[in-house]
Amino acid sequence: MPAVTRWLPASGILAAVALALTGLISPPPPLAGAPAADIATYYLNHRAGLEIESVADGIGAMLLVVFAAVFHSRIRTMPSMTAFVGAAILAACVLVQVAAFHALAFRPNPDPTRAALLNDLQSFTFQVATFPTILFLGAAAAAFFGTRTLPNWVGFLAATAAALQVVAWISFFAPSGILAAGGLLDIVSFAALLAWLVVCSIVMLVQARTVESPAA
Numbered sequence: 170m171p172a173v174t175r176w177l178p179a180s181g182i183l184a185a186v187a188l189a190l191t192g193l194i195s196p197p198p199p200l201a202g203a204p205a206a207d208i209a210t211y212y213l214n215h216r217a218g219l220e221i222e223s224v225a226d227g228i229g230a231m232l233l234v235v236f237a238a239v240f241h242s243r244i245r246t247m248p249s250m251t252a253f254v255g256a257a258i259l260a261a262c263v264l265v266q267v268a269a270f271h272a273l274a275f276r277p278n279p280d281p282t283r284a285a286l287l288n289d290l291q292s293f294t295f296q297v298a299t300f301p302t303i304l305f306l307g308a309a310a311a312a313f314f315g316t317r318t319l320p321n322w323v324g325f326l327a328a329t330a331a332a333l334q335v336v337a338w339i340s341f342f343a344p345s346g347i348l349a350a351g352g353l354l355d356i357v358s359f360a361a362l363l364a365w366l367v368v369c370s371i372v373m374l375v376q377a378r379t380v381e382s383p384a385a
Contacts, residue, residue: 181370187229255305
């Protein structure tokens with residue numbers, strides 16, 4: 170395969186890195202339901218970092234779609250197509266979250282009430298992204314089984330990451346605290362998604378290199 174095509178699976182690694190910058194450049198935002206004054210102060214103090222994170226998240230969302238397209242082109246089944254659709258919906262959710270982030274970071278002195286609403290919007294958008302993420306990971310897991318294109322153990326990792334997303338649903342019923350939207354469960358399940366992207370990308374890259382290697 171052409172050199173450019175062979176390296177396209179690396180889009181998953183790049184997407185994971187870009188999306189992981191959320192909370193690394195700046196500390197995580199206040200949870201949904203936090204006092205309005207605290208939210209306004211947070212966005213005022215971390216304006217520059219949040220604007221950088223917004224750009225990184227937008228790039229990460231686009232790279233996620235590229236990775237899903239490459240994944241589907243490698244397997245070419247209905248589950249892999251479903252995974253691609255799930256990734257596209259997930260990317261749309263990320264972009265909505267980015268818009269809320271940027272709207273808050275753009276104004277140097279955000280109104281506390283408006284800041285609270287937008288912060289809750291970005292938190293709950295992150296939470297709602299659980300649904301397309303389960304679709305993406307679950308369909309990806311199903312795509313591995315019944316085909317020898319990629320090793321099944323990577324599919325089991327995708328299924329595990331999808332299961333963590335299901336557990337994270339508890340945040341729908343927690344109005345505040347570490348279990349609320351954007352809290353501990355959401356962070357762990359999001360980290361599992363990023364870890365799977367990296368692992369699957371590496372496996373696809375290694376496999377592509379093996380296929381291109383001349384026979385002994």
